[in-house]
Amino acid sequence: xxxxxxxxxxxxxxxxxxxxxxxxxxxxxxxxxxxxxxxxxxxxxxxxxxxxxxxxxxxxxxxxxxxxxxxxxxxxxxxxxxxxxxxxxxxxxxxxxxxxxxxxxxxxxxxxxxx
Amino acid sequence: xxxxxxxxxxxxxxxxxxxxxxxxxxxxxxxxxxxxxxxxxxxxxxxxxxxxxxxxxxxxxxxxxxxxxxxxxxxxxxxxxxxxxxxxxxxxxxxxxxxxxxxxxxxxxx
Numbered sequence: 434x435x436x437x438x439x440x441x442x443x444x445x446x447x448x449x450x451x452x453x454x455x456x457x458x459x460x461x462x463x464x465x466x467x468x469x470x471x472x473x474x475x476x477x478x479x480x481x482x483x484x485x486x487x488x489x490x491x492x493x494x495x496x497x498x499x500x501x502x503x504x505x506x507x508x509x510x511x512x513x514x515x516x517x518x519x520x521x522x523x524x525x526x527x528x529x530x531x532x533x534x535x536x537x538x539x540x541x542x543x544x545x546x547x548x
Numbered sequence: 549x550x551x552x553x554x555x556x557x558x559x560x561x562x563x564x565x566x567x568x569x570x571x572x573x574x575x576x577x578x579x580x581x582x583x584x585x586x587x588x589x590x591x592x593x594x595x596x597x598x599x600x601x602x603x604x605x606x607x608x609x610x611x612x613x614x615x616x617x618x619x620x621x622x623x624x625x626x627x628x629x630x631x632x633x634x635x636x637x638x639x640x641x642x643x644x645x646x647x648x649x650x651x652x653x654x655x656x657x658x
Contacts, residue, residue, distance in 0.1 A: 437591070468648075475635065476592070476648035523591050537584070537646070539591025 436460050437540035439524050445546045452511040454543045456524030465507035466525040466537070467491075467499060476523065482507055514547040521545075552636045557653040566623040568652050570636030573617040578640050581612060583621045584648070585632040592635065592648070595621065599641075631656045 437458045446452055456465065463484050468476040478491030480499040488499060496518060498510045511518055521544050525537040553571040560566040572581065583595040596603055596610045598619070603610045609622040623630050635651040 473650070475650045478647075521589060525591070536582075536594050536597070537592070539593070541591055542589060544589075 439540035454509045458526045462526040464527045467509045468523040470521045554652045566626040568621040582637045584635045587632040
């Protein structure tokens with residue numbers, strides 16, 4: 434099984450629909466992240482969480498919300514999807530402390546298409 | 549986070565060493581250099597990181613100049629599976645707000 438699992442892997446939806454992307458990890462890491470990638474571009478940080486009670490906005494949080502349900506689970510929601518949110522979404526984790534900090538482990542990605 | 553500059557694309561012959569440069573002239577004293585790669589549309593994969601000393605692991609070597617303003621990632625014997633986008637990132641150790649730019653698209657030529 435993958436260390437970081439994202440569901441769904443692919444989703445097509447319509448404008449205005451609410452969408453949730455889920456992420457779970459078996460690394461035992463405290464820190465989790467959601468990134469967005471548009472075609473041909475780098476990754477942009479949407480939200481990140483350093484522990485269950487901690488939520489922080491990234492570069493492009495508008496139009497998104499997150500929930501950290503447990504140490505192992507971090508979900509991303511689009512309350513009312515719009516076409517320019519069509520992108521590839523990645524969840525990642527990292528361990529706290531010197532040995533693991535900044536070494537991100539990524540999931541396989543969730544491809545979202547908003548029509 | 550300090551900004552990095554990478555060439556948009558490079559080619560390398562299979563079996564040869566691939567040398568990927570990165571410029572980070574505004575790097576701060578507490579910032580590390582990290583390299584990740586992304587194969588097709590998969591999730592990025594960590595390769596290596598360093599502060600000021602050269603580093604080597606089973607995947608690659610990282611050479612950082614003495615003034616730390618640039619670095620080179622070396623894949624010693626490139627294979628077709630090394631075709632990917634390579635990201636050079638700098639950031640303080642423990643600060644996970646890493647910025648992924650557009651990276652270098654490395655193509656390994658048979």
